Amino acid sequence: MARPREFDADEAMDKAMGLFWQVGYEQASLSELLAAMEITKGSFYKAFQDKQSIYLAALERYNDKVISGTAAFLTDPNQGSGRARILGLFGKVAEEVRRNGDRLGCFLCNALVDKAAEDAEAEAKLQAMVHRLENSFFRALLDDQRLNEAAARETARGILSIYFGLRVLGRAGLAGQMAGDCIRQVERLLDQDGH
Amino acid sequence: MARPREFDADEAMDKAMGLFWQVGYEQASLSELLAAMEITKGSFYKAFQDKQSIYLAALERYNDKVISGTAAFLTDPNQGSGRARILGLFGKVAEEVRRNGDRLGCFLCNALVDKAAEDAEAEAKLQAMVHRLENSFFRALLDDQRLNEAAARETARGILSIYFGLRVLGRAGLAGQMAGDCIRQVERLLDQDGH
DNA sequence: TGTGTTTTGTACCAATCGGTTCCTAATACT
DNA sequence: AGTATTAGGAACCGATTGGTACAAAACACA
Numbered sequence: 001m002a003r004p005r006e007f008d009a010d011e012a013m014d015k016a017m018g019l020f021w022q023v024g025y026e027q028a029s030l031s032e033l034l035a036a037m038e039i040t041k042g043s044f045y046k047a048f049q050d051k052q053s054i055y056l057a058a059l060e061r062y063n064d065k066v067i068s069g070t071a072a073f074l075t076d077p078n079q080g081s082g083r084a085r086i087l088g089l090f091g092k093v094a095e096e097v098r099r100n101g102d103r104l105g106c107f108l109c110n111a112l113v114d115k116a117a118e119d120a121e122a123e124a125k126l127q128a129m130v131h132r133l134e135n136s137f138f139r140a141l142l143d144d145q146r147l148n149e150a151a152a153r154e155t156a157r158g159i160l161s162i163y164f165g166l167r168v169l170g171r172a173g174l175a176g177q178m179a180g181d182c183i184r185q186v187e188r189l190l191d192q193d194g195h
Numbered sequence: 196m197a198r199p200r201e202f203d204a205d206e207a208m209d210k211a212m213g214l215f216w217q218v219g220y221e222q223a224s225l226s227e228l229l230a231a232m233e234i235t236k237g238s239f240y241k242a243f244q245d246k247q248s249i250y251l252a253a254l255e256r257y258n259d260k261v262i263s264g265t266a267a268f269l270t271d272p273n274q275g276s277g278r279a280r281i282l283g284l285f286g287k288v289a290e291e292v293r294r295n296g297d298r299l300g301c302f303l304c305n306a307l308v309d310k311a312a313e314d315a316e317a318e319a320k321l322q323a324m325v326h327r328l329e330n331s332f333f334r335a336l337l338d339d340q341r342l343n344e345a346a347a348r349e350t351a352r353g354i355l356s357i358y359f360g361l362r363v364l365g366r367a368g369l370a371g372q373m374a375g376d377c378i379r380q381v382e383r384l385l386d387q388d389g390h
Numbered sequence: 391t392g393t394g395t396t397t398t399g400t401a402c403c404a405a406t407c408g409g410t411t412c413c414t415a416a417t418a419c420t
Numbered sequence: 421a422g423t424a425t426t427a428g429g430a431a432c433c434g435a436t437t438g439g440t441a442c443a444a445a446a447c448a449c450a
Contacts, residue, residue: 001393001394001395001396001447001448001449001450002394002395002396002397002446002447002448003395003396003397003398003445003446003447003448004396004397004446004447004448005396005397005398006397006398006446023313024219024221024309026219026221026222027221027313029436029437029438030436030437030438030439031436031437031438039398040398040399040400041398041399041400041439041440042397042398042399042400043397043398043399045439045440046396046397046398047397050438050439051438051439103311103312105308109308109363110308112363112364112366112367113300113304113305113308113309113363113366114219114308114309116298116366116367116368117217117298117366117368118218118222123367123368126367127367127368127369130364130367130369153376154376154379154380155380157373157376157377157380158357158376158377158379158380158381158383159380160360160364160373161356161357161360161361161364161373161377161380162353162356162357162360163360164359164360164363164364165355165356165357165358165359165360165361165363166356166360168304168307168308168359168360168363169307169325169355169356169359171307171308171311171312172307172311172318172321172322172325173311173312173318173322174322174325178352178355178356181348181349181352181353182352182353182356184349184353185349185350185352185353185354185356185384186353188353188384188387189380189383189384192383192387196417196418196419196420196423196424196425196426197416197417197418197424197425197426197427198415198416198417198418198425198426198427198428199416199417199418199426199427200426200427200428201416201427201428224406224407224408225406225407225408225409226406226407226408234428235428235429235430236408236409236410236428236429236430237427237428237429237430238427238428238429240409240410241426241427241428242427245408245409246408246409
């Protein structure tokens with residue numbers, strides 16, 4: 001027995017996440033946020049608490065959608081060997097760069113630089129996402145059963161580091177010329193594990 | 196025939212650079228900037244044009260001081276083999292993390308995420324710095340004369356990527372546990388080039 | 391057709407944003 | 421000592437910041 005809301009809360013959250021992803025927390029002003037979400041102030045503060053809350057919710061959403069997706073891909077045996085899955089993920093990133101230039105990068109990576117050191121709650125969420133990604137690489141490496149756990153942990157962290165580095169280069173507008181070479185190095189780390 | 200300024204412009208620039216480094220462009224408000232630089236508004240706008248200008252000047256300063264320093268280290272034959280110099284640089288980063296936790300990261304890396312995609316002038320400066328770093332790795336690799344130029348270019352970009360990734364992990368507060376493993380992977384890339 | 395409940399949009403809020411104006415203080419040179 | 425020139429600092433600027441208050445609008449249910 002009430003007035004129903006006129007917008008889709010999920011869609012609005014997606015738009016908000018997109019803006020935070022593009023420009024970061026500070027640069028995404030409330031008015032830009034409202035414009036992107038296509039709602040007005042009243043609805044915003046009724047549906048979401050405030051800017052900080054919706055930012056944390058956007059991080060959570062990124063975790064649920066994007067990170068979960070890549071974690072699933074990396075650990076899914078149906079997607080080929082662990083090596084193939086890891087290279088497949090990097091291939092997707094390279095593809096994205098090739099297609100639209102990709103100045104977006106990775107929300108997780110951007111947020112780490114933007115907000116991790118400034119907000120304890122965000123930091124915890126971000127660290128958890130980093131570890132999720134690390135563990136996905138780790139499991140993919142173990143699936144090929146050529147590595148013990150310690151070696152796989154090391155390699156996973158190295159690959160994670162290359163991954164973040166590549167996304168930073170994406171933001172720099174330099175991933176176009178560098179993605180191929182970076183991926184070749186991932187390949188070398190993987191193949192070196194072979195014998 | 197005029198009143199001399201009461202502050203050291205170089206010192207003030209350093210303080211400004213430090214703040215931008217820590218919190219990025221937007222988050223560094225003018226009043227915070229003035230507090231950090233220990234000058235008042237009048238002096239600020241007299242000595243530097245505006246916020247945007249001093250930010251670009253801070254980038255330039257970072258290039259002149261920090262990037263120049265690491266480029267010099269990486270390409271100085273007196274610092275040992277190319278391999279040793281590259282590992283030495285990563286060792287310095289790891290050391291910094293060990294000493295004070297290092298949530299600062301690398302100004303270049305932070306600025307790439309923060310500002311590269313939003314400001315053309317900043318973007319050009321940042322890309323130039325990235326290439327300087329890349330070329331320093333490249334030259335260090337060539338100095339050991341075990342690689343042709345194409346192979347060295349590839350490896351240099353891979354190492355550059357690991358470098359940025361490690362700095363992002365530093366911002367995340369995770370470099371403490373990951374730096375060692377990341378460096379091990381750099382080592383593997385270097386040693387694999389040996390035969 | 392009321393009636394209760396929630397959403398929506400607008401008007402408003404103090405605080406802060408980056409930036410300018412302008413007067414005074416301090417100096418070097420004559 | 422007088423003067424030209426610059427630095428310093430405070431007052432002030434409109435615009436925008438994130439956030440609140442509240443009345444009108446739109447629905448579900450009786």
